[in-house]
Amino acid sequence: MKILMVAIPNHHFFQWVNQLKGAGFDVYWFDVTDGGPKSEKIEWVKQIKGWKLKCDFPLRHALKKHLPKMYRAIQKYNENSVEKAFKATYEAIEPDIVHCFEMQLSGLPILSIMEQNKTPFVYSSWGSDLFYFRELGLTNHKVQTFLKRIDYLITDCKRDHGIAVKNGFSNNYLGVFPGNGGLKLDIAQNEAAHKREIILIKGYDDGVGKASVVLNALGLLPKSVLENKQIVVYSADKTIEKQITDSKFLSDLNITVFSRYAFVENKKLLGMMGKAMVHIGNSLSDGMPNALLEAMGMGAFPIQSNPGHVTEEVIADGKNGLLIRDALNANEIAEHIKRAINNEELRKSTQSQNIDFIQKQYGRNHLKPKIVELYQNIKRTFH
Template sequence: MKLLMVAIPNHHFFQWVNQLKDSGYDVYWFDVTDGGPKSPKVDWVIQIKGWKLKWDFPFRSTIKSKFPKLYKIIQKSNENNIEKAFKNALNSIKPDIVHCFEMQLSGLPILPIMEQNTIPLIYSSWGSDVYYFKQLGVSKHQLDRFYKRVNYLITDCKRDYNLATKNGFKNQFLGVFPGNGGLTIDTTKIKLVTERNTILIKGYDDGVGKASIVLEALALVSKRLLLNKKIVIYSADDCIQQQIITSKILSKLQIKVYSRYHFIQNKKLLELMGTSSIYIANSISDGMPNALLEAMSMGAFPIQTNPGNVTEEVIEHNKNGFLIDAPLNVNEIVQHIENALNDDALRQQAQDFNTNFMQAHYNRATLQPSIDNLYITVYAEMN
């Protein structure tokens, strides 16, 4: 069986596709961004790269960084069309199945070519692409065309399956799976509640992510509760670092910032989660966040927004975490942080429940046979 994956270079995609390494399938990856060299993280996959540039001219990177306007002008005539490149890949590989990950970045660019054939198309929804499609610039007409062509749907939450059907998807649903295919849980890195002294915060502040509101809240949290606490912010936008520097209160706290533009290894992030008292992520839109599932699997007490009621699929408020009702309400987040840090018994109860729940429902080893079987099911139906 030949599988052609269409995706951006993304850690979650790499994790998903690596579950197929020993499946016996011929797996190809069309990188829709054609960004960078071949990835060693999926070195067993046949990677289709180098399609975008007609000529990789001397000093291209220097011109791109120092003269971006000039670079844009040059690239208008120096870049190959993605539809043409994908069509060439399709004709060359002759895949049995095409699987695209995320609609806006991966699905829509190849849609005109997929509309010209009947190859089974699987679509995995990611993040906000179903829930927030209008705000992401996808028109209802584009959505209708895309759903009409998609033969099989995979979502990372129940909410997005319901939304897709309401918006016109009428074909086969393959099920709810985490976007990365599942969690690899190292129980030796899960610390006791009494050994946890870190507050871990997701640092996106990009219009959808609202980490700046979390930092405003943190500045109002009782100083007593923050004594001897390490604060770690990962995947932080530049404005977050600036917010800390300019705040008299935040600048005095023990805060370590990992920039969004400098990769932090997933293994290291999981270890941080295993030592964190609480994990906070604040946004106005999302799918089922993989980082939330990872934090829960490592025993960190989750404080998370609930856009479109997605997070409540795994968090029951006041039982195994706190749901943020109003992402822009600083006082609500202050209250959640203080309540969590003040209640050791609740955090212990949540840790016990969450680690067991994640092992039972999101363990990578448990999900792998089911994911492998998805492709067998689709292949069997077409033959």
């Protein structure tokens, strides 16, 4: 069976695809952005890259750097369209299944070609993909047209299936799967609750992510609450780095920042989660955050925003974590942080519960046969 994947180069996508390694499928990846070299993370996959440029002329990179306006003008005539490249790829491969990951970046660019055939079309929604589509610049009509062509839907939370149905989706729903195909966690790295001293904060502050409000919340806490604690902000936007530098209160804390633009190995991040007393993620929009699931699986007590009620699918407020009701309310977040830090018994009682839950629901080995069977069932249904 030939499966044609359509996606941007993305760590979660690579992890999903690797669940199919050794399953007997012929897997192809059409890099919808044609960005960078072939990926070593999925070296076994047939990768369709190098389709964008009609001519890679001499001194192209120098022209791009020093005369960007002229470069953009030339590239209007020197680049193949996604539609043209995908059509050629589709016709050459004649896939049994086409699977796109994310609507705006990967699904809509190939929709015109998929509307010309009846090949089973699978769509995995990611993050804010469906929940925030209007704010991302998509119209109801465009989304509804796209969903009308989709034969099979996969979401990373229950919420987004409901949104798809409200926008006309009436075909086959394959269920909830994490966008990366499951988590592989070394729970042997997990520290006992009483040994954990790290406050771990996801540092996205890009309009949707609101780590800045979390930092404001820290500023509302008595220093005594944060004493002897190590604060780690990872995937931090430049605005977050500046906010910390500009604040005497924050600068005086034991705080470490990992930039969003500097690679931090996932194994290292998981190690920090295994030593964190709390993990804080705050945003106006999201699907089921992979970072939240990883943190829970590594025993960190979760404090997480709840856009569209998605996070409450895994967190019972006050029992195995704390839900942020208003992502813009620093006072609320400050109260949550103080409550979690001061209540070691709550953190201790939920740690093993959360670890077991994540292993059973999101464990990579547990999900692999289900993902393989998913494609096999599609093939049987259509042929």
